[in-house]
Amino acid sequence: MRASQLLLPTVKEDPAGAEAVSHKLMVRAGLIRQLAAGVYVFLPAGWRVMRKIEAVIREEMEAIGGQEMLYPVVNPAEIWQQSGRWQTIGEELFRFKDRKGADMVLAMTHEEVVTWLAAREIHSYKQLPQLWFHIQTKERDEARPKSGLLRVREFIMKDSYSLDADFAALQRSYDKHIAAYDRIFARCGVNARRVLSDPGMMGGGISHEYMAPSEAGEDEIVLCQKCGYAANVDLAVAGPEPAGAAAAVTGGGQEGPREIHTPGMRTIDDVAAFLGIEPRELMKSLVVVSQESGPLLVALRGDRDLHEGKLRRIVGEFRLATPDEVVAAQGVQPGFVGPVGTSLPVLGDEALRGGVFTGGANRADYHLAGISADQVVGEYHDLRLVRGGDPCPECGGPLAGERVIEVGNIFQLGTKYSRPMGATFSDEQGVERDIVMGSYGIGLERIAATAVEQHHDEHGICWPAAIAPFQVHLLVVRAADPSQAALAEELYATLAERGLDVLFDDRDLSAGVKFKDADLLGCPVQVVVGKRAAERMVELKRRAGGDRRDVAADDLAAAVAAALGAS
């Protein structure tokens, strides 16, 4: 490809509002343009990256027996009603009516279509297992698109679906995907690890997410260096607090609580600073309203945050009480709420057990010191969000926290979809049974963006070789110089003959512009035809690391191949 004929609109300035490095660089390098919030156009070079990622994924899916097909984006509402997701998914699902007034949806994933297909075409155990996949646009009306390609409303996903006769077979399909995913991420140069996840809207049993460490990530995981436990904090179980961790004391615990004047001190930080104690010595009291059981008081140690999912599993749907409701229930404004003397049921986090704390006095401008958790908490549960530094729930070792980008996920769906949608088969005994399913996703733009997040420097992107828009960026310093131009043309032809993807910057521009563009775009190997063209010498530079050396033109193809192998 000749740069003179390629739409590669690089820009000097960061796009307005961009925060994530990958967002800035992908726009600046001329790979993408934003059409609407969370909706992007892929320009030629950007699309080349996507197609290379797609090719890697396709190869690895075929290698484990995947059969590629294509499912429609436009779905009739019926199948989504059958699976139940028409009801359970909220505004994230794009819905519309066709001209006849029939409800339709834009698919955000394809369990429904796959199960519909399976229900029609799979009848016998002899047809199992099946492994189906497709690579297609997905539509999700994200509440808050952000960070360039990291969180969008329209994106391309490889999703595969396994159909098996039983759970043992599902586990085999699952394991095949694990192996394939490890290879896919490795080949794409993305550092990602598999962690336990919360199945969320996909439903079903075991699931894992592939998480790529990055500051730009929106998720957080904890991992144990000692035993390898790794989980999304959405799911992570809190390990037991070390003995005595809760036992900090302010004021005597024996003789009971004692009032302290704390005028206007409403937040944990305010109170701690005012009293000269640590947040962990405080008890945080939240009033929540459960749909089923009404108002409740939830108590946590002052330095801990509530994990809403954990509370939801215990009390069902709930919301934080409004200030008016707090006053109605506790007789005091938020900020001075406490468990002593409350009429509400009190749920306490395990980290409070056995400790003595300072908490709200249920009286404006007063707190109580010396509250014994065991005397006020009705039930203890694991309610806190796990964070780095906590003990591992498996082995007690310290957990490290890490921000990550979710680049893929795998779910053991079981019969969650096959049962309601009637996808069954006859087993060896002629007994009709539900197909056991799994679903497996990988987001292509997330791989692209993550690769940029993980591989860049102050000059631009440093693409992993397998997914770079071009393998080689060939540029002539002076296109107007006949000997330089002639040698560059010759090398362009030679490299292309070797089957290499070459971007040839033949533009008659000042050298600086071309160097800057090449670094921004980030192809793994750069070849510079310059001053020494007459001697048939060129410069070879590896983008990552920046090492450069002179190479004889006749040895270039071999040198490029070697450099690519090392990238």
Next chain:
RNA sequence: CGGGGUGUGGCUCAGCUUGGUAGAGCGCUCGGUUCGGGACCGAGAGGUCGGCGGUUCAAAUCCGCCCACCCCGACCA
């Protein structure tokens, strides 16, 4: 959905507080000089100031409503 912010040539932004003939840098076009790290000189083109309504002799500027986009939170795989 709650809170905050922004919308001015293609891009990044200034101008708005205190109303009075719309600016800069980059990019683009033409001419010339340059030519190994986003060159220089000269000459140009290009904007109903997000939209609608209001106040005013006069609105980019003040007021109201709407729209879009960004950030924080909620939500989410």
